[in-house]
Amino acid sequence: MSSKPGKFAITSPSGDRPWWGRWLLILPWVLTAAGTSYRVCGAAEELQTPPVRQTPDRLSTSVFDTVSPPADKIRDLIYLVTAIASVILLLVGGMLIYCIIRFRRRKTDRGEPPQLYGSQPIELAWTVGPLLTVFVLLMVVIRTVAETRRPEPSADAVRIRVVGHRWWWEFQYPDFPGLTTANEMHVPASVPGRERPIHLELESADVVHSFWVPRLAGKTDVVPGRTNLMWFQTAHTGSYRGQCAEYCGTQHANMLIRVVVDAPDEFEAWAAHQASLQQIDPEFAAGQGLFMNRTCVNCHAIRGTEAGGTVGPDLTHLATRKTLAAGTIDNTRKNLAVWLHDPQSIKPGCDMPSLRLTDQEVRDMAAFLESLK
Amino acid sequence: MTTVADIPARSSVDITMRLHGWVTTVDHKRLGIMYIVTGLVFFIVGGIEALLMRWQLFTSDGQVLSGTTFNQMFTMHGTTMIFFVAMPMIFGIANYVVPLMIGARDMAFPRLNAFSFWMSLLGGVLLYGSFFAGGAPDVGWFAYAPLTEYTFARSTATDYWILSLLISGVGTIATAINLSATILALRAPGMALGKLPLFVWMMLIDAFLVLFALPPLTAALVMLLLDRQLGAHFFDVQAGGSALLWQHLFWFFGHPEVYIVALPAFGIISEVIPVFARKVIFGYESVAAASVAIGFISFGVWAHHMFAVGLSPGLDSFFAGASLLIAVPTGIKVFNWLATLYGGRIRFDAPMLFSLGFLGMFVFGGLTGIMLAAAPIDWQFTDSYFVVGHFHYVLFGGTVFGLMAAFYYWWPKMTGRMLGRRLGQWHFWLLLIGFNLTFGPMHVSGLLGMPRRIYTYQAGQGWELWNQLTTIGAVIQGIAMALFILNVLISLRRGELAGDDPWDAWTLEWATTSPPAEYNFETIPEVRSRRPLWDLKHPDDPDWKHE
Numbered sequence: 052m053s054s055k056p057g058k059f060a061i062t063s064p065s066g067d068r069p070w071w072g073r074w075l076l077i078l079p080w081v082l083t084a085a086g087t088s089y090r091v092c093g094a095a096e097e098l099q100t101p102p103v104r105q106t107p108d109r110l111s112t113s114v115f116d117t118v119s120p121p122a123d124k125i126r127d128l129i130y131l132v133t134a135i136a137s138v139i140l141l142l143v144g145g146m147l148i149y150c151i152i153r154f155r156r157r158k159t160d161r162g163e164p165p166q167l168y169g170s171q172p173i174e175l176a177w178t179v180g181p182l183l184t185v186f187v188l189l190m191v192v193i194r195t196v197a198e199t200r201r202p203e204p205s206a207d208a209v210r211i212r213v214v215g216h217r218w219w220w221e222f223q224y225p226d227f228p229g230l231t232t233a234n235e236m237h238v239p240a241s242v243p244g245r246e247r248p249i250h251l252e253l254e255s256a257d258v259v260h261s262f263w264v265p266r267l268a269g270k271t272d273v274v275p276g277r278t279n280l281m282w283f284q285t286a287h288t289g290s291y292r293g294q295c296a297e298y299c300g301t302q303h304a305n306m307l308i309r310v311v312v313d314a315p316d317e318f319e320a321w322a323a324h325q326a327s328l329q330q331i332d333p334e335f336a337a338g339q340g341l342f343m344n345r346t347c348v349n350c351h352a353i354r355g356t357e358a359g360g361t362v363g364p365d366l367t368h369l370a371t372r373k374t375l376a377a378g379t380i381d382n383t384r385k386n387l388a389v390w391l392h393d394p395q396s397i398k399p400g401c402d403m404p405s406l407r408l409t410d411q412e413v414r415d416m417a418a419f420l421e422s423l424k
Numbered sequence: 425m426t427t428v429a430d431i432p433a434r435s436s437v438d439i440t441m442r443l444h445g446w447v448t449t450v451d452h453k454r455l456g457i458m459y460i461v462t463g464l465v466f467f468i469v470g471g472i473e474a475l476l477m478r479w480q481l482f483t484s485d486g487q488v489l490s491g492t493t494f495n496q497m498f499t500m501h502g503t504t505m506i507f508f509v510a511m512p513m514i515f516g517i518a519n520y521v522v523p524l525m526i527g528a529r530d531m532a533f534p535r536l537n538a539f540s541f542w543m544s545l546l547g548g549v550l551l552y553g554s555f556f557a558g559g560a561p562d563v564g565w566f567a568y569a570p571l572t573e574y575t576f577a578r579s580t581a582t583d584y585w586i587l588s589l590l591i592s593g594v595g596t597i598a599t600a601i602n603l604s605a606t607i608l609a610l611r612a613p614g615m616a617l618g619k620l621p622l623f624v625w626m627m628l629i630d631a632f633l634v635l636f637a638l639p640p641l642t643a644a645l646v647m648l649l650l651d652r653q654l655g656a657h658f659f660d661v662q663a664g665g666s667a668l669l670w671q672h673l674f675w676f677f678g679h680p681e682v683y684i685v686a687l688p689a690f691g692i693i694s695e696v697i698p699v700f701a702r703k704v705i706f707g708y709e710s711v712a713a714a715s716v717a718i719g720f721i722s723f724g725v726w727a728h729h730m731f732a733v734g735l736s737p738g739l740d741s742f743f744a745g746a747s748l749l750i751a752v753p754t755g756i757k758v759f760n761w762l763a764t765l766y767g768g769r770i771r772f773d774a775p776m777l778f779s780l781g782f783l784g785m786f787v788f789g790g791l792t793g794i795m796l797a798a799a800p801i802d803w804q805f806t807d808s809y810f811v812v813g814h815f816h817y818v819l820f821g822g823t824v825f826g827l828m829a830a831f832y833y834w835w836p837k838m839t840g841r842m843l844g845r846r847l848g849q850w851h852f853w854l855l856l857i858g859f860n861l862t863f864g865p866m867h868v869s870g871l872l873g874m875p876r877r878i879y880t881y882q883a884g885q886g887w888e889l890w891n892q893l894t895t896i897g898a899v900i901q902g903i904a905m906a907l908f909i910l911n912v913l914i915s916l917r918r919g920e921l922a923g924d925d926p927w928d929a930w931t932l933e934w935a936t937t938s939p940p941a942e943y944n945f946e947t948i949p950e951v952r953s954r955r956p957l958w959d960l961k962h963p964d965d966p967d968w969k970h971e
Binding site for chain 1: 490491492495562564568570571576661662665666667668701702703704706707708709710732733734737740741744745748749751752755756758759760762763765766767768769770771772780783784787788791792794795798799800801802803804805806807808871872873874875876877878879880881884885886962965970971
């Protein structure tokens with residue numbers, strides 16, 4: 052088939068289309084694949100392989116797949132307005148198509164058609180009709196606005212202070228002193244007899260972000276200098292995905308949110324554990340020493356050690372999280388090693404610098420961080 | 425005796441003289457053409473930026489562009505398309521056509537007109553100059569503070585962006601003054617305001633929208649420049665500034681801006697539909713009045729871009745109501761256009777195809793706009809791909825389709841030659857298919873939770889298919905626009921001669937030669953009705969008997 056070994060086939064086996072036809076078809080895929088070649092210089096092989104997500108999340112982010120009252124209410128409103136809009140679209144579109152077909156110029160046409168300058172009754176009708184529709188729609192909207200916003204937390208509510216950072220999320224739980232975590236928010240499910248609305252107080256450490264987990268609620272912007280409120284509540288345990296929805300700079304795309312809804316007792320256990328100080332296994336003293344003596348502690352905190360930085364994510368109980376770098380990669384020791392070796396290769400532009408660690412230092416530190424259960 | 429060596433020298437002198445003629449011209453027609461060419465060049469550039477973005481998003485975890493480059497691309501795409509494509513194309517067409525339509529010899533202030541054009545062009549050049557100064561701006565076309573503060577945007581790119589919009593804004597405001605003065609003061613004898621062609625009506629309203637909407641943007645840009653260069657703190661939250669102040673100022677400009685680029689398209693199709701359906705516009709007064717209403721209401725809806733920032737329920741309801749209210753005058757116009765088609769004898773030349781395309785696409789975009797005006801729905805849809813789909817139906821399906829209709833409609837007047845009919849049809853149908861394939865699926869990816877302005881996304885959320893359809897559609901649009909450019913080039917070389925009035929139309933511009941002489945009309949015509957050429961062609965049943 053190919054007359055030049057080592058080159059692309061230049062004749063088509065079927066012969067019914069030019070040789071380049073198929074390449075044209077797969078060109079975008081080929082070029083994209085070519086672009087995925089990865090560059091990490093001078094490190095061990097395990098650090099050069101890209102940190103692929105081993106188990107791609109199959110977590111829906113559809114606005115129709117709702118499990119929480121604010122999202123449910125919005126979904127119902129979407130259905131209603133879509134129905135009204137569809138009727139209008141069918142009427143206007145049908146009229147347009149009818150006119151195009153019925154009033155096309157025919158060969159037999161001579162001269163100009165009758166000129167119709169306007170008609171006040173008709174024009175009044177198509178002013179008043181839409182006015183009434185809009186009025187009804189506005190009433191429904193106002194009702195939904197009132198239903199969706201709920202300003203006062205009840206006694207059973209869980210309050211969480213959400214701080215948006217470029218490009219990660221900080222979650223503080225005022226009801227559980229000391230509890231600060233990042234990017235993965237755990238909340239309790241509501242069970243019959245005990246409703247647990249979740250009230251978020253949204254603040255920003257730098258620029259405008261937006262907190263959006265579509266299955267739980269609409270988005271609320273996270274504006275510096277303001278404290279915005281939002282709430283949700285759900286009986287469905289599981290993991291819900293979302294991400295920052297207001298453009299906030301270079302790594303806006305990799306600022307993901309996970310909300311994990313636990314059964315009530317699981318949540319209490321999680322919260323108690325997360326609020327506790329970190330127990331350190333002396334087996335990982337090498338990695339711990341590196342962490343404490345390098346610049347890590349300037350930005351990161353591990354509660355129970357001398358590391359108390361507040362600029363970057365709190366790393367206490369890091370090993371209990373599913374992902375790293377705000378949902379960019381799975382939390383595995385290998386991925387963590389690649390991240391420590393060169394964070395900029397995974398999240399270019401992020402604030403974490405490459406520390407120029409040796410391969411052994413990377414391994415030690417990854418082992419230490421992965422021991423923070 | 426002429427030697428061979430003289431010939432290139434003479435022709436280069438000739439080219440220099442012609443170039444000199446264009447550069448120093450104050451003729452509204454030449455300035456109009458220069459505006460349009462500027463818009464077309466930037467349209468190609470902005471289109472390439474869009475194609476690069478679509479290439480990156482064709483697969484999950486795409487590796488074509490880096491995050492920074494992608495962010496620069498969408499910033500430049502948005503800024504370019506709004507300020508250096510839509511605005512120059514609109515003002516170019518208005519520049520060329522408005523004086524002809526009202527029977528004037530030029531704009532009211534020809535030198536100011538030239539000044540406006542060169543300022544607009546300078547703005548565009550400055551914007552792209554940022555590439556040579558270390559990189560394009562990457563703060564998004566609405567440049568939300570405090571991302572634009574020096575703390576977060578250290579390169580000079582953002583300063584280029586500010587200065588570019590400031591300078592082109594001066595040109596835009598000057599043009600608005602010029603247009604309104606021309607329309608108010610230079611109409612042919614007998615042409616009362618109630619007899620203005622509807623395109624001129626729309627441009628009059630448009631000019632006033634510019635006059636009231638642009639200055640807040642200019643003010644905001646100056647404040648931002650002061651923040652960045654002189655250490656002011658208007659938008660610097662750490663020092664007591666306000667992040668939301670920028671949003672209010674920007675959208676107080678930004679929403680009327682939507683109508684600034686949409687009203688001229690309304691005007692264009694209000695000219696094209698009657699001529700190609702062979703009927704007078706149905707309800708001239710209500711089309712004009714509805715547009716005035718849109719102009720007023722458009723200043724009271726800006727915060728519907730800010731439903732998610734945490735307004736009070738009262739404000740949410742007010743801005744939802746005002747935004748929904750805009751549907752009423754817009755609907756009136758759509759019904760008037762449909763009623764004009766009804767009972768007509770429709771010819772499907774390219775201007776009409778694009779006008780009908782406009783009607784379908786704009787109605788769709790308007791209806792998704794109603795969904796977004798309902799504040800709670802907006803909390804889910806805003807800043808998702810649904811919004812990107814929505815506003816492209818309005819700005820591309822509306823404004824660009826309208827501009828294309830204008831281009832095919834007035835090209836014979838501007839050049840004296842027709843554009844190819846067959847190529848025009850290919851252009852329209854490919855663009856219509858590509859357009860819907862691009863922006864239709866965007867609604868779906870938005871409903872599936874895909875935020876806008878992300879340079880990459882992970883597999884597994886069902887977004888791939890919709891993004892691939894979008895990219896394929898974008899490529900088809902690219903091909904359609906290439907055919908359009910081809911059509912233009914062929915027509916310039918050997919297009920069929922048009923004559924004065926190829927469409928058998930009714931407004932004054934068709935009463936003079938194609939292209940018109942520098943002085944437009946030998947004698948300024950006297951006008952008795954809205955369709956002076958109809959009166960001329962039908963002396964037995966003139967319009968003024970019915971108005």
